Amino acid sequence: MPLEFSHDAIVVTVPLVTLSEAKEHLRIRDTLHDADVTAKTATAQAAILANLANAADATWTDLTVPLPVKHAILLLTTHYYEHRGDAMPDVDAALWEAIARLLAWYRDPTLA
Numbered sequence: 001m002p003l004e005f006s007h008d009a010i011v012v013t014v015p016l017v018t019l020s021e022a023k024e025h026l027r028i029r030d031t032l033h034d035a036d037v038t039a040k041t042a043t044a045q046a047a048i049l050a051n052l053a054n055a056a057d058a059t060w061t062d063l064t065v066p067l068p069v070k071h072a073i074l075l076l077t078t079h080y081y082e083h084r085g086d087a088m089p090d091v092d093a094a095l096w097e098a099i100a101r102l103l104a105w106y107r108d109p110t111l112a
């Protein structure tokens with residue numbers, strides 16, 4: 001099931017996954033990759049929020065975002081981190097299916 005993206009995504013101005021959460025998920029213990037992890041997490045967050053469109057909440061913070069949404073961001077962050085570079089393969093269908101299942105509870109089925 002491919003994810004759908006909306007140009008009318010809710011804007012959340014704070015990171016929904018902290019750097020320390022992303023690093024823990026990626027099993028990174030040093031600070032050498034902090035800028036890269038931060039950039040990949042921000043990109044993943046933007047993609048997940050675009051997929052949720054109006055189902056996202058502009059008031060979410062890293063403490064109030066639903067755990068399935070946070071986990072979807074972490075899954076996509078991991079993919080971006082592990083497949084960086086010019087030869088990045090297409091996103092694996094199983095990953096998108098897992099993300100879609102995580103986000104299904106938050107999307108309006110009449111809009112999907």
